[in-house]
Amino acid sequence: MKVLVVGGGIIGCATAYELAKAGCAVTLLERAAPGAEASSAAAGLLAPLGESSQTGFARLALASWRLYPEVVRELRERTGMDVEHVTRGTIYPMAATDARDVDEWALAPEFGVERLEGADVQKREPALSPRVRRALFVRGDHWINNQRLVLAYAQAAVAAGVELCAGASVSRVVVERGRAAGVVADGERHEADAVLLAAGAWTSELVASFGGQLRIEPRRGQMIALAHVPAVLTYCVHGEAYVVPRPSGEVLIGATVERAGFQRAVTAEGIAGLLRAAIELVPSLGELPIARTWCGFRPWAPDSLPVLGPWPGVEGLWLATAHFRNGILLAPITARLMTDWITTGAPGLEVGDFLPARFGDAS
Ligand SMILES: Cc1cc2nc3c(=O)[nH]c(=O)nc-3n(C[C@H](O)[C@H](O)[C@H](O)COP(=O)(O)OP(=O)(O)OC[C@H]3O[C@@H](n4cnc5c(N)ncnc54)[C@H](O)[C@@H]3O)c2cc1C
Structure with missing residues (x-):
């Protein structure tokens, strides 16, 4: 399966990496450089414990937190990079x-x-x-050097076969006969079986490019x-x-x-x-x-929760964004569940709270 990932923040880089490991042919389109925006601005706190462990969000956060030791080890093996995972508390x-x-x-x-x-x-x-x-x-409660982490994910993605196009600005998602056929970046059309929008705070513009509406601010x-x-x-x-x-x-x-x-x-x-x-x-x-x-x-997003999953009514179009204050913490689980979902049709976790379709104006 050929997948285009738009956005080279932590979410796009981590998901491109997992998709490539799952056997997909992945192109990652990033208009600047990997980690150019929020993913490098963050503090890198990995703190999933809240007042309640019963919400879908808390379960997602905890699942991601539990993946961290393994992710850190795997990225070090694949890239040699130390992402400064500190586990003091x-x-x-x-x-x-x-x-x-x-x-x-x-x-x-x-x-x-x-x-x-x-x-x-x-x-x-x-x-x-x-x-x-x-x-x-x-x-x-742990913490990590997120600037290094996003670069380690990007490097691991490239080593796993991802084609990284830095400096490629996507202007439009191409939707034809109800399915995502690809994107246009700097006037050039890229074809794919699936398109994943992981453009962080800029995702609304891409949704608007095919006539959809989604409020990501x-x-x-x-x-x-x-x-x-x-x-x-x-x-x-x-x-x-x-x-x-x-x-x-x-x-x-x-x-x-x-x-x-x-x-x-x-x-x-x-x-x-x-x-x-x-x-x-x-x-x-x-x-x-x-x-x-x-x-x-x-x-x-207006309910402060991530937006994860298929865009309603457009086959092959996926979103992974709106991680708000927790995108570093949530990157490992987001990457794995989006990969499972795109490649098998099932996310493998309860995701009802995060579907793009929860906003009535998703069209
Ligand atoms: C000050 C601050 C502190 C934070 N602290 C933490 C923390 O301690 N722990 C934590 O878990 N989270 C934290 N966060 C939140 C976390 O940084 C974000 O949730 C996460 O980085 C979002 O990742 P992303 O990949 O979705 O977005 P981004 O990192 O913003 O990546 C989106 C990418 O898409 C690219 N892009 C956009 N439009 C296009 C286009 N049309 N074509 C091609 N590329 C495009 C952009 O250039 C960008 O690189 C913090 C955030 C900030 C700002």
Whole structure:
């Protein structure tokens, strides 16, 4: 089967890789370079534990989290790249009034959730402000270098036979007699048996190109990297902002969630808010040099859930987008379930919450 994948973010690269492993002839069309957008802007947190493990989204997130150790090993074997998978755990400072109860979380044992009180908070992470008197420690929350991960997936995809067309901007999906016949990129027509749209926050434009309608919007996120030398922090800390120490010698601070269209700007207010929140949690961060700031556009759908599956009424047209705040976490499972679905007709997981058809205006 010949498949065209549009978009070389984490979702497009991971899915192209899995499709090639499953025996498909895959062409990946990316208008810039792999990982040019949200997938490189992210912080790389892999944190699936929420208040409830009963939703379809929580099950998807957990399934993806469980795949990570194997994915990291496989990508290292195939590409030699170390994607900096850190498995130390995250500290969630809690207000005195926070009623979250560890025992209510069905997944608590698998995630090694612990409650920290009083001096035990600073015993675990001495860099935390003495004002933090209660916290949850979640050992199962991991993090990864997502810039490396997306490139590792892209490299593994190419090694598995994917034809990577970087700098190829798709202007149109070609729909003929009710089926997706291919796409047009820079005036050139590419034919295929199936087309997968994984163009992140830009997916609506591609849907509109064949007369469909789908509301995927950008949600801007701003980020800061500080030079983390000497290192002050061991664990990830997740309060009003999150603070992520990386093996590469930076500590990341993120992230805003803003409705600002595609305005590619880091703002004074955005950065000031993040720094204030981070320094309140970890005062010694205030002395570290700012290395970089950036922003990216999370793909968001009106119910904040991913959009996965076949486009109704057009045979051979598939979507994998709108992963919003969790696209790095969800990439391994998305890639596998889309591959199963496209090649066998069955996704292998409960996906009812994610179908494009849930939006009445999908046409
Ligand atoms: C600041 C920030 C922090 C985040 N932190 C985390 C986190 O800690 N953990 C987590 O799990 N998630 C996080 N996310 C979310 C995550 O980054 C996204 O959900 C994920 O990257 C989406 O991947 P994608 O491949 O769908 O989109 P993208 O990475 O945006 O990729 C889409 C690609 O499609 C290409 N494209 C678009 N239109 C066309 C076209 N017409 N032709 C050809 N190519 C096209 C673009 O150039 C782009 O490369 C964060 C996001 C941001 C912005």
